Amino acid sequence: MRRSGAVGAGCVLPVLLVALLTGCRPGVPGSAAPASEPQLAGYGAVFLGVDECSSFGTTRVTEVPCTGERAAARVIARYDGRPEDGPLCPPTTDFVLHISPQRAGGGEAGDVAIPRGYACMRKLEPPHPGDPGGGGGPRTVPGDCVYRAGRGQVRETACDGSGRSEPEYRVTRAVRDRAECPPSTALYVEIGGSLPVGCARRL
Structure with a gap:
């Protein structure tokens, strides 16, 4: 049995210069589109801090009031x-916003308005691709389904068959070492974190 790396299905869109949307994994290349400069006025000390919300959009995403009509997702970790x-984003994260550093006052050294960072986002409305079996999110967790996407690679897909690819395996458990997987394990999936091995059974 061969150990396979879990790579999420999806795309990369720049938001606050780069955003990893549902199903993408850090470091996985994807498509890109132009992004706007983030708006700084009227926000707290941390741009898109915990419990703040982002707007809808693929080429323009800004921080907006969570009770407003434009609110799409809430920051659950920053x-x-x-x-x-x-650190890894929480397991319930639907997508990750990568925030490029922004400088104020003409870009003078040390005059940083927004430091480089990343925000772990949870959509305000379902569906939630980060939920187990949802077919996306930045992390693979027990309950997620995957399919073989090439030599030594797997990608997430929805367990209910609603994704572009049919599910072939379901991750049943996360363990420290492959020896801890149950006998029914047909595939080992690299999922990272303190329990880096996913035990997956064939569907």
């Missing part, structure tokens, strides 16, 4: 730096 260097 970290400085790059996702590959920092």
